[in-house]
Amino acid sequence: MLNKPIVIEKWQKKNKYGRPGTALNTKKIAIHYTGKADVDGWRTVSYFNNIVANGYKVNGKYIYASSHYVIDLDGTIYQLIPTDEICYATNSANSYAIAIEVATTGDDNHYTDETYKSMVHLCAWLCMYKGLDCKTDIITHTDIVGKAYKLCPIYMVKNPxxxxxxxxxxxxxxxxxxGIDDIINCTSPSYSPVATAYIPKLIKIIQDVNYHHSPDFKSSTVVGVAQAGEIFTVIGIIKRSDTNMYKLKSGYYITTSTKYVQKYA
Ligand SMILES: [Zn+2]
Incomplete structure (x- = not known):
């Protein structure tokens, strides 16, 4: 049973620009980015709650914008709108999507380790709480509006x-x-350098061996056992100081040791 992450409540007052009070029928969780790297997420909270909610015009038109959650660079999770009400973040999906605005860092708008951990924790918990499937029900804003309209969150859209x-x-x-402590930030620039060595397309398991959710051999990262005779698709090799690991198409990692696996194609 996954515990609810710590959430700082910054409830927005009811208003027509961001919190109309309309019921939300949650079917998806939409990830967004706040738009400019290395800007604190609490500024986004303040913008929604203290500026947009009061009626804010740009080029003579009122802005309609809000988000259920905002995640900051230090991993703090703010909640502005209850998850049984709609917000204005995801265009045509507003009636069924919980929206999470996430602060980003660096030229490519990736995530800090703290931010990434909070994203995973919050989304996993929301999927549990709302009965959603993490593999199919977590989406990007761009999944709804298309790339021509907006790349959001830009890092995830550019790195599917x-x-x-x-x-x-x-x-x-x-x-x-x-566990939460096992979450590794896959968007970190230091994550998973892929070797340029020859990478087989397929490997065959010759002796039962664990596979892992991250490129290390710790028992806490084990997600299952590959059985002798099984064949897996390889998409990369992770260089390690001891034994290297294959990255599998499934997203999991397995040893390159020829005691356990052999190149198949
Ligand atoms: Zn967005």
Missing amino acids: HKMQQFKLDCWNLKAGKI
């Missing part, structure tokens, strides 16, 4: 394999296969 890994991390946390 990271979005896949993020959803897998949420799924593993919800399923109890990993």
Whole structure:
């Protein structure tokens, strides 16, 4: 059973620009980014609650915008709108999507380790609480509006394999296969350097061996056992100081040791 993450409540007053009070029928969780790297998330909270909610015009038109949650650079999770009411963040999905605005860092708008951990914890918990599937029900804003309209969150849209890994991390946390302390920030620039060495497309297991949710051999990262005879698709090799690991198409990692696996194609 996954505990609810710590959430700082910053309830927005009822208002027509961000919190109309309309009932939300949650079917998806939509991830957004706050738009500019290295800007504190609490500024976004303040913008929604203290500026937009009071009626704020840009080019003569009122802004309608809000978010259920905002996650800050230090991992703090703010909640502005209850999850049984709609917010204005995800366009045509507003009637069924919980929205999470996330602060980003660096030129590529990736996530700090603290932010990433909070994203995974909050999304895994929301999927449990709302009866959703982490692999299919966590979406990007761009999934709804298309790339021509907006790349949001820009890092995940430009790096779809990271979005896949993020959803897998949420799924593993919800399923109890990993703990919160095991969450590894796959968006970190120092994560998973892929070797340029020859990478086989397929490997065959020759002796039962564990596979892992992150590229290390700790028992806490084990997510299952690959059985002798099984064949897996490889998408990369992770260089390690001891034994290297294959990254599998599923997002999991397995040893390159020829005691356990052999190249198949
Ligand atoms: Zn967005």
